[in-house]
Amino acid sequence: MNNLLETVSHFKTKGIVDQILPLGTGLINDSYKVTIKGDNCPGYVLQRINHAIFQNIELLQKNIYSVTSFIRKKLEQNNETDIDRKVITLIPAKDEKFYFFDGENYWRMTLFISNATTHETVNAAYSYTAGVAFGNFQAMLADIPDKLGETIPDFHNMEFRLKQLREAVAQNAAGRLSKVQSLIDEIEKRAYEMCKAERWYREGILPKRICHCDTKVNNMMFDENGKVLCVIDLDTVMPSFIFSDYGDFLRTAANNGDEDDKNLDNVNFNMEIFKAFTKGYLESARSFLLPIEIENLPYAAALFPYMQLVRFLADYINGDTYYKIQYPEHNLVRSRAQFKLLQSIEEKFPEMEAFINACL
Numbered sequence: 001m002n003n004l005l006e007t008v009s010h011f012k013t014k015g016i017v018d019q020i021l022p023l024g025t026g027l028i029n030d031s032y033k034v035t036i037k038g039d040n041c042p043g044y045v046l047q048r049i050n051h052a053i054f055q056n057i058e059l060l061q062k063n064i065y066s067v068t069s070f071i072r073k074k075l076e077q078n079n080e081t082d083i084d085r086k087v088i089t090l091i092p093a094k095d096e097k098f099y100f101f102d103g104e105n106y107w108r109m110t111l112f113i114s115n116a117t118t119h120e121t122v123n124a125a126y127s128y129t130a131g132v133a134f135g136n137f138q139a140m141l142a143d144i145p146d147k148l149g150e151t152i153p154d155f156h157n158m159e160f161r162l163k164q165l166r167e168a169v170a171q172n173a174a175g176r177l178s179k180v181q182s183l184i185d186e187i188e189k190r191a192y193e194m195c196k197a198e199r200w201y202r203e204g205i206l207p208k209r210i211c212h213c214d215t216k217v218n219n220m221m222f223d224e225n226g227k228v229l230c231v232i233d234l235d236t237v238m239p240s241f242i243f244s245d246y247g248d249f250l251r252t253a254a255n256n257g258d259e260d261d262k263n264l265d266n267v268n269f270n271m272e273i274f275k276a277f278t279k280g281y282l283e284s285a286r287s288f289l290l291p292i293e294i295e296n297l298p299y300a301a302a303l304f305p306y307m308q309l310v311r312f313l314a315d316y317i318n319g320d321t322y323y324k325i326q327y328p329e330h331n332l333v334r335s336r337a338q339f340k341l342l343q344s345i346e347e348k349f350p351e352m353e354a355f356i357n358a359c360l
Contacts, residue, residue: 011044060235113230125276128276131276174319186339187309213237255269262337
């Protein structure tokens, strides 16, 4: 704890630290709850930022500050109460930066959100709530004046992901290409259609918005009454197409099977989850969405299983150099499961389009 106390001492905190304990089970950053003696402060969250993934910490923290301060300003204008629980509050270091570098690791602090919980459950009710929350998050940031940067460059760029796959195919480093040629053919058959967002952006007909880019049910905080307080885990907030937040949520939440399900009969697109999330999302995001964005929500639902198929397959061809695997064919199993999900989504396009039209 002494090293953590030393780290905390570099931030502009209030009160005397009582204890510092590990917090949560995050896969990217290490988090700690900093408890303050007395009842006047809810405490703090201390995080060690994974700078192997987020390599530009200055940009990362600037993005988060821009977004949280802009949301805070809107909440104040709307005369909201309890604002410190409805938006993340960054704690500056003593040099006024929103991070501290100890010579080896980068750290940041935020105010702890008291009496709040997250949920792991994915059902229709939480999916509707997630749709409202993430749509509202985008809506609040639709007119943000600050220019944000990409914390992970080309994170959801489909053209870039296909380029990576084609390089893997050309090199065939692990000698596995012959086993997956049929999957490569299916990917290439859809490649032009799946890259249309990037083409439309270059043509000036599709905008980039400020998106969360990691839309999961457990990235929302709920109050004691089950009402959403705020969206959390803002490391991947950056300019992207709205398809990122919409499609990424459905890829995991609306899959009846597992991401690496060996039994492909389990893998199907859950229309109940789709309808709940879409209804909530359109209720809160419709105010700023363009017709081209709304019309292509089914495309967004297909785009993310397709993108993940491309990424898993590229890694398999390269010899499993990126994703952690539990057995030799794990990335191939993942690829096949994503392709099955993609096919299930494609079959449901007419039903999805009809539901979206009904919502409007």
